[in-house]
Amino acid sequence: MMEKKIYTQVVVVGSGPAGYSAAFRCADLGLKTTLIEKYEVLGGVCLNxxxxxSKALLHISKVITESKELSESGVLFNKPIIDINKIRKWKxxxxxSLNIGLSSMAKYRNIKVIIGKAKFLNSKSLSVESKKEKVIIMFENAIIATGSRAIKLPxxxxxxxxxxxxxxALNLQNIPNRLLIIGGGIIGLEMATVYSSLGSKIDIIDSGMRLLPVVDKDxxxxxxxAVNKKFNLMLNRVISKIELEKQGVVVTTADNEEKNCYDAxxxxIGRKPNYKDLNINSIGIExxxxxxxxxxxxxxxNISNIFAIGDVIGQPMLAHKGIHEGHIAAEVIAGKKHFFMPKVIPCVAYTDPEIAWVGLTEQEAMKLKINYKKAVFPWSASGKAITSHAHIGxxxxxxxxxxxxxxxGMIIGRNASELLSEISLAIEMGCDAEDISLTIHAHPTLYESIGLAAEVFQGTITDLMNIK
Structure with a gap:
């Protein structure tokens, strides 16, 4: 195997949203940058x-669901024909196309991209091995952005x-008649949304007492x-036995010894940081x-010239958090006195209906003993929601x-992910209720529900009975 040595000011390990954002920002700041990715294409888990x-498939799911709902309005469609191979190719x-876009931007920025597995040798060098060669990279600064991987059940x-x-699940191998999803978190619920719309009968089993415990109970x-008719939820239950049979996978639950047969x-059940092969323990990274x-x-x-960003440094394990961390790390390396200190980081479950939240939830406010007040505007009172078959929210x-x-703030309903930004900005800007309620919101829209909720708090609401 050939071996060569190169020098770079910054080496970024991992090309997911955190990694490529860090590399691109470093290059834009005039730093000689090398980007390492162990797979053949850039973009990491998020893109690939x-x-x-997942959002591509959820878009299909949304269109299928909304076309069915239109039958109530007198617009009827034939039953959809699912061509799984065409869907896979479209995805x-x-x-x-996004892979090509990233490669083009890296090339335009003169970033050296090396495909292979990275391993730290010391605090100033690492090796990258591929099938063809071994490259020793000497660096001034390194950024670890290797993301996360799925947790496996023992x-x-x-x-x-x-x-x-x-x-x-995202590779669309087939559409199982019966699909069991172990884990009622965001990934499990999003995949349940997709496969349910494609025709699978869905069971979801989770050891917790309720879904998404970080979200308020109401x-x-x-x-x-909203989903009880689509999914069979089995909460506070665990699996005691798995049997691989020819006709399917037979699952026995521990509480009542009930047996069910599934096609898949x-x-x-979650993800964990992906740094096992980097040899970081031997160089003393804490x-x-x-x-x-x-x-x-x-x-x-703790090693001053080595940075880490994205999923490898902790929750929330979200691409948008990693992107911002990547920018900060690059700017600090370039000599800027910048810090990653966001007031809030938005979270979204792209289910149907979507759930989006930012800042403190009500249960967190209670736990922190904050003197708070909640204000709620139900979408059943929203003209836009009612006319859009989106009144559940x-x-x-x-x-x-x-x-x-x-x-x-928290929103549940269609397009909640797109509505959350006003709340995020309001918290970052330190807005009070009057700032929001006196901002004129377009009517009829879903986002005006934010202004109306602020009016509920103010006691100026006219679209509902004014309790205040």
Whole structure:
């Protein structure tokens, strides 16, 4: 195997949203940058087997669902014909075009891209091995952006093709008649939304007492009511036995020894940081009590010239968090006195209905003993929601009663992810209820529910009975 040595000012390990954002920002700031990716294409999990393909499939799911709902309005469509091969090719064209876009931008910025597996040798060098060669990279600064991988259940028959992880589910191998999803988190619920619309009968099993425990109960209750006809939810239950039979995978639950046969099982119980092969322990990079890489507010590890960003440094494991961290790390390396100190980071479950939240939830405000008040506007009172078959939903704002400032918000309903930005900006800008309620919102829209919720808090609401 050939071996060569190169020098770079910054080496970025991993080309997901955090990694490529860091590399591109470094290059834009005039730093000689090298980007390492172990797979053949750039983009990481998010672009190739995560955010982007899942949202493509969720778009199909949304159109199928909305076309069915139109039958209530007198517009009838034939039953959809699902061509899984065409859907897969369409999804792959989307990710492929974005892959090409990233490669083009890296080339335009004169970033050296090396495909291979990286391993730290010391705090100033690492090796990258591919099938053809071994490259030793000497660097001034390094940024670790290797993302995360799916958590596996112990003693589970993963060698059987009917046992899926999220990547398998997004690859659209087939549409199972019966699909069991283990885990009621965001990934599990999004995949349930997709496969249910494509025709699968869905069971979801979770050991927790309720879905998405980070979300307020009043919001989850609306979600459960909306999806109960689509999914069979088995909460506070665990699996005691798995049997691989010719006709399917037979699953026995521990509480009542009930047996069910499935065509496929998707394991979606969470993700863990992906740094096992980097040799970071031998060079002394510190790991925190949750097994994430430990960093400061400038994204430095305990080794001052090595930074870490994205999923490897902890929750929330979200692409948009990693992107911003990548920018900060690059700017700090370039000599700017910047810090990653966001007030809030938005979270979204792209289910049907969508659930989006930012800042403090009501249950968090209670736990922190904040003197708060919530204001809720139900979408059943929204003209836009009613005319759009989107009346199942609500907008909920959390205010600090002492200052009237908004400290959190949550939306459940169609396009909640697109509506959340006003709340995020309001919290970052330190807006109070009056700032929001006196901002004229277009009518009829879904986003006016944010202004109307602020009016509920103010006691100026006219679209509902004014309790105040």
């Amino acid at each position: 087997v995560g955010c982007i393909p 792959e064209r989307i990710t492929g 003693n589970f028959p993963y060698n059987d093709k009917r046992i899926w992880d999220s990547t398998d 919001v989850i209750d609306i979600f459960v009511c 099982i998707l394991v979606a 790991i925190n009590e949750l097994n994430f890489i430990k960093t400061d507010k400038q994204l430095r590890t 609500l907008t909920k704002l959390i205010f600090d009663k002492e200052t009237n400032r908004i400290i959190g």
